[in-house]
Amino acid sequence: MEITRHSEEIQDEVLEVLWTSLEEGGRESIPVDEILIIGLSGPPAEAVENLKKRGLVQVEDNEVHLTDTGFEEARMTIRRHRLSERLFADIFDIVEDEVENVACRFEHMLIKPNLEGKICELLGHPKTCPHDRPIPIGECCHKADTAVDQAVVPMSRLRPGEAGIIAYIHSGDSEKLKKLMAMGILPGEEVDLERRFPSFVFNVGYSRYAVDEGMASAIFVRRQDIAGE
């Protein structure tokens, strides 16, 4: 795939490569010509030079490594990238192979102030990307942990006794979606979770349902405290 890429995008990619190699192989530094970026034919020499100017990387003996500010910046870049992947996989139902490519383009838009936080909230502060790699924690996630928040979470994460409004049904599996909707489990309906074990038992309207964990995690709920307000 030949794409014209902005210089910032390429710089972000380089940061991501450095982060991943640290995360996966524990390698502190990589030779410049080992950094491969999709859409570039050679090593990203220019990007590295720019990053150096911004004080995000240092280059010693042709080996690139992240500075402290660079580390923080790479963390946020990775976070945006993996959040985008989650967004496309969970909400837009893009197949796994394509997620990566779409997310690569999209993540750069999340730099706008706090957009990343909002998406994180919408997704219910997910912990991992669709490929099961950890998503670095953001400020909003800390807040969510402490405050009674309004975040959207899969019903499988509610505690017994918690209530909420169905925000959307994860459309990844359209059979599942059909079944749930056929039974009247629709966005906008109020749910309260009665128990999680041995199956998820919950009420919608005047009906009670029992579903397994897979089904329960397809129902995304905007959380409300049942005793709240």
Add this chain to the structure above:
Amino acid sequence: MIKNEFKHHEYTGCRGHHSGKRGSRLFSLIPKLHRHDRHGGFQEEGVDGSDDRNSILMVGSPNVGKSALFNQLTGTYATVSNYPGTTVALAVGRMKLAGREYEVVDTPGMYTLLSITDEERVTRKILLEGGYDVILHVIDAKNLGRMLTFTLQLIEAGLPVILVLNIMDEAIGAGLDIDTETLSRRLGIPVVPTISISGKGVKELKKEIARYTHNGMTLQVDYGVVIERAVRELAELMPAAALTSRSEALLVLQEDRDMLGVVTSLQSDKAQEVFELVNSLKRKLENPVNYYLAMGRQRRSEQLLGGIIKRRDITAKNIREKIDKLLISPLTGVPILVLVLYFGFYKFVGVFGAGTVVDFLEGHLFETYLTPFINDMTRKVIPWTVLQDLIAFDYGILTLGVRYAVAIVLPIVGAFFLVFSVVEDSGYLPRLSLLIDRIFKKIGLSGRAVIPMTLGFGCGTMATMVTRTLESKRERMIATVLLALAIPCSAQLGVIFALTAQKPGVLVTWIGVTLFIFLLIGYLTARLLPGEEPQFFMELPPLRMPTLANIWVKTATRMQWYFREILPLFLLASVIIWAGKLTGLFDLALWLLEFPTKAIGLPAEAAQALLYGFFRRDYGAAGLYDLQQGGLLTGNELAVAAITLTLFLPCIAQFLVMMKERGKKTAIVIAAFVFPFAFLVGGIVHFLLRSLGINLQ
């Protein structure tokens, strides 16, 4: 009590793509039936063009009291239970109203016009066929808000709908007050509140039916600009049918299998155009089409219901909820399950049914009076020994066939169906489903499979038919295998309980080994069969107190079914054994079977019981009973024989149903596996017991 005009039309799994054909055959049975019975003779239909031949179709979600309402309307009986999805076949009954004759058809439950499971497709197919005068959409009144969307679909399809708000008592109990008159005005169709269990509102409903005329008004739902345009374009391409072209178009957009089948039968360029339209719409939308349709209907339904439902606050938690909690928490639910099994099945079916009642009928009535009398009479009346043997003595139709069926099998099966009806009506089974789902997942089944599996303890043949209610082919397959192999039917259970009454060690070994094989084979089949993990979802009906009348009728109906099914086979088995003995074939088969029988450490006589088992499993078990009574089996042998027999080839009736439901090839493969496997396990148990020096008591 149970009238003859009530018939169950079996639905023979439409899984192919030739959708229309089977559906039309199915439906064509109904008018025919009617023609036959109406004035006690044949009559040409619609001679003077007057419309006196009316049919009523009942549709609605599972567990909203359709069957109970059907019974109220027709005075005939359809199985009523407190379990979603009991009606797997169509029930047809008749009703007279203001001098006119009506045919009433009760259908399996369905939630929306778009069908998911095979049973739902039965109903949908009938809807697509058309030809009925009134459709009763029966809903659970307290869930009006959610169920009205299906009503909207029906109205939108141009169908003649009457909305029945059933189970009003529970809605009132929940503090709901529904303004049915306003609702009726807004929808443009009659709306009738009923309580089908007690018959309240049925008179009013009949009145509505009698004066019903289809006003042709259709209510439309607005699905948004993008979808509406696609629908308009598609509708023009759809062939004329029972549904409006608009609702046909909507089904096509949701890629409904049967509707797509209809499209494929169009001219190829037309079909091409349809598929292109569908695909281009799909590309424009983020979510599956039915998501938007469901949302659209939901919005419309909320709008229509605005101000119609008033709620009073009912806060008091009642005892029902407390019992409910106990049933579904594992800590209390599992002990309760054990109690139900112990008292309901072991004590009642095993000890009372298979013990007390069988002892009386078989040991007293037959042994002392009937059998000697029959033998005596036969000897006097029939001069030929060959014919004497057909009627009486060891293998006669009366002394073997009828005796087994009436004195041994009937009381046991009857006791089982009685307990099952109570359990089913109370609403316990769905709770059991959710309790057991996690364990069932390990063997490739979902909690839903609790129904066929429990029913299998009654009659494997009936249970194999009910596997239809399971969602995926894979699940149906696993359930069929397990039913064929490791689930003993009530007749077997009863006899085995009776055999082992004095030998707890044998009973425990038998339970242990059978349970182990059940889990092992389930686990392995689940591993071997390709396909996705089953998903578990189920609406939990409220717990309800079973009514005596309902339990009685239900048990009677099931026993009647069983008897119709079983008695001819028992008689046939007697005849085959007689003929086999006469020609020497039976002896040959026995001789052949004696090898594996002896190989697993059983006396040669046990081969006979196993051979009977081929005709009916319970028959074989009963044969084993005779053997035990004669003191021919030790504890170890009894355990091995009971295990082998339980695992053995399913009875011939179940095998036939397996062929019908799963296909010939599959059924034969299953049988070819089960047969040697039963002997293998029997042999292993024998070997283990012997080498460990265990003597079961």
